[in-house]
Amino acid sequence: MSQITVEDVEYIAGLAQLEVDAATKARLTEELGKILGYVAKLNELDTRDVPPMMHALEMRNVFREDEAGPSLPRDLALRAAPSHDGQYFIVPRILDTDEV
Amino acid sequence: MAYEAVIGMEVHVEINTRSKVFCACSTAFDAPPNTNVCPVCLGMPGVLPVLNREMVNKTVAVGLALNCRISRWSKMDRKNYFYPDLAKNYQISQYDLPLCQEGFLDIEVDGATRRIGITRAHMEEDTARNTHSIGGGQSGVDFNRAGVPLLEIVTEPDLRSADEVYAYLTMLKQILEYLDASDCNIEEGSLRAEANVSVRPVGAQTLGVKTEIKNVASLHGVTKAVEYEIARHVRVLDEGGTITQETRGWDADRGLTFSQRQKESAHDYHYFPEPDLAPIVVDEAWEQRIREGLPELPAARRSRFSDQYGLSTYDAAILTATRAMADYFEATAACGADPKQAANWIMGDLQALLTLSAMDIRACPVQPDALAGMIALIDDGTISGKIGKDVLGEMFATGKTARAIVEAKGLTQISDADALRAVILEVIEKNPAQVEQYRSGKEKVLGFLVGQVMRATQGKANPRLLNDVLLAELRKP
Ligand SMILES: [Zn+2]
Numbered sequence: 001m002s003q004i005t006v007e008d009v010e011y012i013a014g015l016a017q018l019e020v021d022a023a024t025k026a027r028l029t030e031e032l033g034k035i036l037g038y039v040a041k042l043n044e045l046d047t048r049d050v051p052p053m054m055h056a057l058e059m060r061n062v063f064r065e066d067e068a069g070p071s072l073p074r075d076l077a078l079r080a081a082p083s084h085d086g087q088y089f090i091v092p093r094i095l096d097t098d099e100v
Numbered sequence: 101m102a103y104e105a106v107i108g109m110e111v112h113v114e115i116n117t118r119s120k121v122f123c124a125c126s127t128a129f130d131a132p133p134n135t136n137v138c139p140v141c142l143g144m145p146g147v148l149p150v151l152n153r154e155m156v157n158k159t160v161a162v163g164l165a166l167n168c169r170i171s172r173w174s175k176m177d178r179k180n181y182f183y184p185d186l187a188k189n190y191q192i193s194q195y196d197l198p199l200c201q202e203g204f205l206d207i208e209v210d211g212a213t214r215r216i217g218i219t220r221a222h223m224e225e226d227t228a229r230n231t232h233s234i235g236g237g238q239s240g241v242d243f244n245r246a247g248v249p250l251l252e253i254v255t256e257p258d259l260r261s262a263d264e265v266y267a268y269l270t271m272l273k274q275i276l277e278y279l280d281a282s283d284c285n286i287e288e289g290s291l292r293a294e295a296n297v298s299v300r301p302v303g304a305q306t307l308g309v310k311t312e313i314k315n316v317a318s319l320h321g322v323t324k325a326v327e328y329e330i331a332r333h334v335r336v337l338d339e340g341g342t343i344t345q346e347t348r349g350w351d352a353d354r355g356l357t358f359s360q361r362q363k364e365s366a367h368d369y370h371y372f373p374e375p376d377l378a379p380i381v382v383d384e385a386w387e388q389r390i391r392e393g394l395p396e397l398p399a400a401r402r403s404r405f406s407d408q409y410g411l412s413t414y415d416a417a418i419l420t421a422t423r424a425m426a427d428y429f430e431a432t433a434a435c436g437a438d439p440k441q442a443a444n445w446i447m448g449d450l451q452a453l454l455t456l457s458a459m460d461i462r463a464c465p466v467q468p469d470a471l472a473g474m475i476a477l478i479d480d481g482t483i484s485g486k487i488g489k490d491v492l493g494e495m496f497a498t499g500k501t502a503r504a505i506v507e508a509k510g511l512t513q514i515s516d517a518d519a520l521r522a523v524i525l526e527v528i529e530k531n532p533a534q535v536e537q538y539r540s541g542k543e544k545v546l547g548f549l550v551g552q553v554m555r556a557t558q559g560k561a562n563p564r565l566l567n568d569v570l571l572a573e574l575r576k577p
Contacts, residue, residue, distance in 0.1 A: 054175060055175050060380070063152065064119075064153065087132070087134065087242075089240065
């Protein structure tokens with residue numbers, strides 16, 4: 001079982017766009033390692049005859065019919081946004097591949 | 101060194117359902133910003149998405165048309181990344197169990213058929229649309245597009261040239277239109293094509309470094325961009341350089357590709373099964389129902405048009421380019437019109453009229469039975485083909501039948517030999533010099549005399565009869 005390193009924590013924090021200070025990093029490294037170690041116990045079980053579980057839900061084929069219904073009034077849709085101009089949600093300028 | 105190009109395509113198409121894929125918001129394209137949005141497609145906490153059944157139906161139909169294996173058991177997954185067009189910070193997509201897998205599409209280039217492998221076709225949701233028009237270092241985000249059903253169709257790296265890319269996209273678009281699965285409007289963004297391009301020395305087994313071409317706004321543009329990119333790879337490699345793996349955009353004005361800045365975050369999506377959506381089980385009965393509902397597909401229809409109507413491969417290809425055009429042609433033939441004549445009128449004058457008024461054939465004011473009626477008037481000699489062109493224009497403008505126009509305007513062809521002879525004798529009398537020239541062996545002058553008779557009859561002379569009577573009169577001493 002490979003252990004969690006500080007680099008792993010930094011990488012995951014980066015993906016999650018979290019800023020983590022050195023002390024927290026050290027704590028998370030240890031805690032995540034423990035969690036993984038705990039889960040790794042499952043590997044000790046003999047699962048040869050257990051079919052793989054692909055999904056947590058027992059249900060299947062839950063659909064809605066293709067009918068359009070009412071949407072939110074726009075002022076309500078925009079109301080909770082940190083910034084909007086009455087039409088658009090406003091975000092800091094997106095620099096890379098967005099459309100014009 | 102001789103190189104070969106290796107190209108794989110990723111095509112995203114918006115599936116034309118009425119409502120979005122996980123909520124009841126409308127999918128209408130031109131609504132004002134953020135008016136087709138609700139808590140689900142805005143990614144509010146605590147909401148539950150529910151899959152649109154029609155999305156599954158249409159995806160399976162596309163999969164079957166692309167000769168795919170339909171997964172009996174399929175599921176939705178979360179693809180995690182941060183981007184302002186994604187409210188939830190994940191996109192609901194399909195990862196390891198796409199609904200359609202391992203298909204193929206046969207394309208034709210220069211008369212040869214090539215089989216292009218389809219790796220997969222999977223369901224996902226479209227993202228919001230960003231706009232730069234806000235200014236002041238800010239972007240505006242419109243969530244109307246967020247949650248519009250999107251189908252991603254991925255090929256094997258089986259394409260070898262820009263021409264093949266064009267043929268593949270054209271055929272794929274035709275199939276999607278025949279299935280009524282998507283509007284395939286590349287300008288409005290309902291079809292988006294990305295090409296992965298690499299080159300390698302001919303005969304090499306390993307692949308070269310690839311670049312990905314994105315954000316091209318036309319089929320023609322995609323083809324041009326691929327062509328440019330292949331040439332660029334070859335040039336760089338020949339000069340001893342290396343290709344950088346990257347995303348490139350297409351500058352249509354300057355006709356070149358350029359490096360595009362990448363999303364800041366690493367591409368590590370940590371896919372996991374979407375816990376809010378139940379697995380999808382398409383059993384044999386369901387698959388069979390969809391298979392039975394499939395329309396005749398473009399390739400089959402094309403070859404049937406050649407066989408059944410005796411059309412050339414070229415004509416059959418043009419007439420089957422869209423389902424509406426093919427339906428129109430068949431309806432005209434079913435009304436008794438000679439298929440080849442019907443084909444010529446539809447591809448020629450009718451198409452010109454449609455193009456001129458920027459009209460789709462589905463909105464054509466001349467119905468197939470009316471066109472057949474006009475062709476029948478030519479067949480029975482009531483009007484000439486030349487008058488037919490004018491009559492068709494009039495039909496297009498007024499919606500009247502050919503017979504009504506011919507009667508109202510007195511366009512009926514003069515097919516009475518005596519009536520025609522009277523006009524001909526008059527022309528002969530008025531043009532003694534030309535008649536003399538003809539009689540002394542200058543036969544080219546005949547065209548002039550025919551023209552004079554046509555003019556005198558306002559084009560209504562039966563051309564064959566005119567020719568016969570004129571010649572007979574000229575040969576008289
Ligand atoms: Zn919605």
